[in-house]
Amino acid sequence: MSPTDLVSFAVKEGRRGGADDVATVCMREEVKMIRFSNNRVTVTQAWLSSILSVMVAIRKRVAIGSVEDLSRGSVKQSLKDLIRIAESTGPNKDYAGLPRGPFKYRDSEPSLPSPEGSTLVDHVKVAVESAVSNGAERVAGALVFKRVDTEIETSAGASGSDASSYLEISVRAFCDGEASGQANSCARREEDFHPEEAGRAAAEIARRAVNPVEGKPGRYNVVLGPNVFANLLNDVMAAASAFNVEAGLSFMADKLGGKVASSSLTLIDDGTTPEGLNSRLFDDEGVPSGRTVVIDRGVLQSYLHNFSTAKKFRCSTTGNAGWIVPQPWNIIVEPGRVSEEVLLQDLGEGVYITNNWYTRFQDYRRGDFSTVCRDGLFRVEGGEIVQSLKGLRISGNLQRILRNIVELSDRRCWVKWWEVETPTLTPHVLVRDVTLTKAT
Amino acid sequence: MEDIAEYAVNYAGGLGSTYAEARVEKVVNNATTIKNGRPQFSGFLREMGIGVRLIIDGALGFASTNELSKGSVAEAVSSAASMAGAAADTLKKPVPLSDAKASRDRWVVRPKRRLGSFSVEDKLKTLFDVDKSLRSLRGVKFPARLLTLTETVTEKTFLNSEGTCVTSKVPRVSFTYMLTAYRPGKGTAQRFNKKGESCGWEILSSWDLTELVSEEARVLASVLVEGRKPPRGEIDAVLGSEVVGIVCHESCGHPFEADRILGREAAAAGESFMSVEMLGRRLGSDEVTVVDDPTIPSSYGYYLYDDEGVEASRRELIKNGVVNAFLHNRETAAELGVQSNGSARAISYSREPIVRMSNTYMDTGDYGFEELVESVSKGVYIKSFMEWNIDDRRFNQRYVGLEAYLIRKGELTQPLRNPILETTTPRLYMSVDAVGREISFSAATCGKGDPQQGVPVWTGGPDIRVRRIRLGGL
Numbered sequence: 001m002s003p004t005d006l007v008s009f010a011v012k013e014g015r016r017g018g019a020d021d022v023a024t025v026c027m028r029e030e031v032k033m034i035r036f037s038n039n040r041v042t043v044t045q046a047w048l049s050s051i052l053s054v055m056v057a058i059r060k061r062v063a064i065g066s067v068e069d070l071s072r073g074s075v076k077q078s079l080k081d082l083i084r085i086a087e088s089t090g091p092n093k094d095y096a097g098l099p100r101g102p103f104k105y106r107d108s109e110p111s112l113p114s115p116e117g118s119t120l121v122d123h124v125k126v127a128v129e130s131a132v133s134n135g136a137e138r139v140a141g142a143l144v145f146k147r148v149d150t151e152i153e154t155s156a157g158a159s160g161s162d163a164s165s166y167l168e169i170s171v172r173a174f175c176d177g178e179a180s181g182q183a184n185s186c187a188r189r190e191e192d193f194h195p196e197e198a199g200r201a202a203a204e205i206a207r208r209a210v211n212p213v214e215g216k217p218g219r220y221n222v223v224l225g226p227n228v229f230a231n232l233l234n235d236v237m238a239a240a241s242a243f244n245v246e247a248g249l250s251f252m253a254d255k256l257g258g259k260v261a262s263s264s265l266t267l268i269d270d271g272t273t274p275e276g277l278n279s280r281l282f283d284d285e286g287v288p289s290g291r292t293v294v295i296d297r298g299v300l301q302s303y304l305h306n307f308s309t310a311k312k313f314r315c316s317t318t319g320n321a322g323w324i325v326p327q328p329w330n331i332i333v334e335p336g337r338v339s340e341e342v343l344l345q346d347l348g349e350g351v352y353i354t355n356n357w358y359t360r361f362q363d364y365r366r367g368d369f370s371t372v373c374r375d376g377l378f379r380v381e382g383g384e385i386v387q388s389l390k391g392l393r394i395s396g397n398l399q400r401i402l403r404n405i406v407e408l409s410d411r412r413c414w415v416k417w418w419e420v421e422t423p424t425l426t427p428h429v430l431v432r433d434v435t436l437t438k439a440t
Numbered sequence: 441m442e443d444i445a446e447y448a449v450n451y452a453g454g455l456g457s458t459y460a461e462a463r464v465e466k467v468v469n470n471a472t473t474i475k476n477g478r479p480q481f482s483g484f485l486r487e488m489g490i491g492v493r494l495i496i497d498g499a500l501g502f503a504s505t506n507e508l509s510k511g512s513v514a515e516a517v518s519s520a521a522s523m524a525g526a527a528a529d530t531l532k533k534p535v536p537l538s539d540a541k542a543s544r545d546r547w548v549v550r551p552k553r554r555l556g557s558f559s560v561e562d563k564l565k566t567l568f569d570v571d572k573s574l575r576s577l578r579g580v581k582f583p584a585r586l587l588t589l590t591e592t593v594t595e596k597t598f599l600n601s602e603g604t605c606v607t608s609k610v611p612r613v614s615f616t617y618m619l620t621a622y623r624p625g626k627g628t629a630q631r632f633n634k635k636g637e638s639c640g641w642e643i644l645s646s647w648d649l650t651e652l653v654s655e656e657a658r659v660l661a662s663v664l665v666e667g668r669k670p671p672r673g674e675i676d677a678v679l680g681s682e683v684v685g686i687v688c689h690e691s692c693g694h695p696f697e698a699d700r701i702l703g704r705e706a707a708a709a710g711e712s713f714m715s716v717e718m719l720g721r722r723l724g725s726d727e728v729t730v731v732d733d734p735t736i737p738s739s740y741g742y743y744l745y746d747d748e749g750v751e752a753s754r755r756e757l758i759k760n761g762v763v764n765a766f767l768h769n770r771e772t773a774a775e776l777g778v779q780s781n782g783s784a785r786a787i788s789y790s791r792e793p794i795v796r797m798s799n800t801y802m803d804t805g806d807y808g809f810e811e812l813v814e815s816v817s818k819g820v821y822i823k824s825f826m827e828w829n830i831d832d833r834r835f836n837q838r839y840v841g842l843e844a845y846l847i848r849k850g851e852l853t854q855p856l857r858n859p860i861l862e863t864t865t866p867r868l869y870m871s872v873d874a875v876g877r878e879i880s881f882s883a884a885t886c887g888k889g890d891p892q893q894g895v896p897v898w899t900g901g902p903d904i905r906v907r908r909i910r911l912g913g914l
Contacts, residue, residue, distance in 0.1 A: 035890060
């Protein structure tokens with residue numbers, strides 16, 4: 001069956017089996033990845049998969065299944081099983097049904113053709129050579145091409161299809177043993193994809209990071225590079241999901257309309273931007289994906305909703321379904337007014353953090369967390385980088401960090417890599433009074 | 441499953457591969473979740489597909505598909521071959537694999553109460569009973585509760601061009617819970633934890649989930665109501681089994697993964713402070729022996745053959761304080777001139793096998809818990825944790841205690857709020873002066889690889905005592 005026929009068949013089978021509501025999404029993914037390390041390709045990988053996901057609801061009893069065997073018999077049996085499971089489970093009083101379609105969607109953005117392996121390897125060679133020619137001794141990273149074809153149909157009249165694709169590379173360059181730098185390039189259009197620039201930028205950070213000294217713990221004014229801020233904003237946007245608000249996983253619970261960040265920060269979730277790697281025409285309930293201002297000049301304006309969480313919070317869906325957990329599309333930070341150079345000058349004395357990893361929370365409700373600085377980490381004096389540092393972690397509170405934002409740079413870049421799952425467009429950001437700790 | 445795996449391997453041979461393997465997997469996962477006392481959903485994931493890995497022109501290629509017709513599988517194999525071939529000229533030398541015995545075997549875990557026999561109604565009743573036990577306690581409420589029961593059956597057929605064919609079937613059961621405790625004026629405290637084993641639903645009788653979560657609630661209430669600021673500076677500490685487990689996993693298991701040491705994971709999961717030259721050198725006190733053992737019956741990280749078809753074995757990573765062995769797959773073993781010790785794991789047919797831990801723990805000593813505590817005149821006992829992290833070379837780490845107590849004159853006294861242990865790997869292992877004789881394990885999902893592969897593991901050990909360790913934080 002074609003994907004269109006498949007989702008239609010699943011909806012009919014669900015309804016015939018007694019479901020009040022049925023929503024189905026069929027995704028066909030083609031992914032190619034080149035992993036590289038020590039300046040050579042480590043492994044090439046290619047995936048082709050088709051998955052059908054189905055939600056059925058019977059008298060508010062919700063069951064969700066996903067199946068990879070897409071034969072008619074398998075899908076039919078899966079629907080039977082789902083209906084049996086739904087009948088067995090208890091009512092979810094938070095469930096409010098499916099939004100009534102049909103909906104009108106935008107046109108799909110043009111997709112990239114599936115590249116040959118040799119084309120992808122050539123991109124890797126360009127990135128590695130660029131890093132090496134800019135002073136890197138060792139280079140590692142991953143290059144990804146991904147294409148997703150999505151088909152949706154619901155029993156409430158939503159129906160649509162979309163296709164999207166992108167290229168992504170992350171490059172980590174090493175100099176002199178311990179010194180390293182990381183940079184990325186990701187784009188939905190080939191002309192916006194710059195592996196050479198990613199290699200150069202990673203090497204430049206690594207070169208500046210040589211001869212690091214142990215950082216001293218303390219409270220510092222810091223500049224967070226785009227990688228760092230994007231990583232933290234992935235957690236901020238997770239905290240904006242209405243499901244997480246109710247599950248105790250959000251420091252933004254009970255703060256709608258309140259000040260949660262500095263007035264410098266406007267934070268948007270956008271499923272519509274043509275540049276967004278994760279943009280899609282519709283969410284999993286068939287609602288056109290939207291653009292939601294979550295934080296407007298420091299004030300919490302909205303959580304991310306599906307149809308059911310919106311009803312519970314007495315608002316409209318933001319087009320972020322997730323049948324159970326609303327999910328962000330692409331995270332956008334409105335730019336500031338100063339250049340990165342001016343931002344460093346405004347920092348004056350402090351620390352510039354280019355990358356981080358391993359963000360973990362002691363208490364999601366309070367926002368207490370720590371994250372480990374990695375790659376280029378620099379002491380700044382008089383607005384200039386004067387020393388490479390190592391061994392520090394940000395140990396703080398996410399609410400406090402958002403409130404202590406002083407200013408943002410005017411230039412933004414897209415970040416998506418291993419530690420930044422939701423694509424994020426962000427500038428550099430200057431934050432005052434951040435606690436940095438170290439092992440003793 | 442075996443037929444299509446054999447077809448894939450033969451097809452790869454026809455394309456000129458010098459080595460090929462195929463893994464066909466069928467996974468059925470069923471889960472039921474309630475949030476704040478309300479059912480959220482019940483459902484399933486059903487996966488089935490094939491992953492093929494081959495070496496052609498000296499380069500390593502992997503491809504997978506969940507369309508299991510011969511045509512689709514041939515397409516996947518061709519894709520692996522053409523992409524690997526395109527990368528061959530970047531290599532300085534062909535990708536090597538260590539020798540491995542050709543095995544033909546089948547291993548299974550037989551549940552006493554099979555998965556599927558525990559109905560959705562039964563799961564919901566179990567979760568509701570647990571949820572109802574979370575009543576208000578000492579003025580502390582539990583406004584947010586997220587509880588999930590999961591069962592997974594994984595069937596695999598592994599076959600390679602060297603004559604190995606291993607099939608397996610493993611059921612796994614897990615329970616995860618996220619609790620938020622709140623008391624006005626005291627704020628919140630949270631607990632996330634997981635139970636998990638490779639077994640059937642018979643495990644529920646020994647887990648006693650209601651008692652487990654009720655005890656967690658009592659601890660959270662105690663932390664909120666009575667928890668005081670922890671002492672600072674250099675101090676003795678007793679670390680509970682749960683903390684010892686995460687320490688062994690993060691600062692021994694991961695840095696002893698040979699692919700990190702060789703730089704293969706440098707881009708994302710990182711490298712290691714360890715080097716090949718450190719084999720045989722001292723990293724901890726005589727009391728420290730850290731083991732990784734996939735063969736522990738019913739363990740969450742249980743397997744008898746790894747995902748390269750190599751027989752699993754117990755590995756002593758640190759033996760009496762001395763670096764003893766690394767974790768290897770066939771590629772890293774060949775690079776370092778040794779044999780694989782069966783550490784290759786892949787979380788799905790759609791992922792390449794890479795070097796992973798299984799069940800990592802500190803081996804037992806001779807001390808009872810009271811003996812560990814009684815010689816501490818002033819110190820802390822950190823029994824559990826929430827926040828933790830470690831740098832990507834596995835040297836500088838942090839664990840923030842959840843259930844913790846002040847020790848005075850050999851006795852546990854005041855509950856403490858969030859003591860912070862922020863230290864280095866050698867300092868931590870060198871400071872161990874006594875190890876308990878009772879061992880326990882925690883279930884966890886270990887992340888590594890690109891794309892991420894979360895594999896089920898146990899972390900564990902006995903309680904241990906560490907001397908003159910610095911409690912950190914500003």
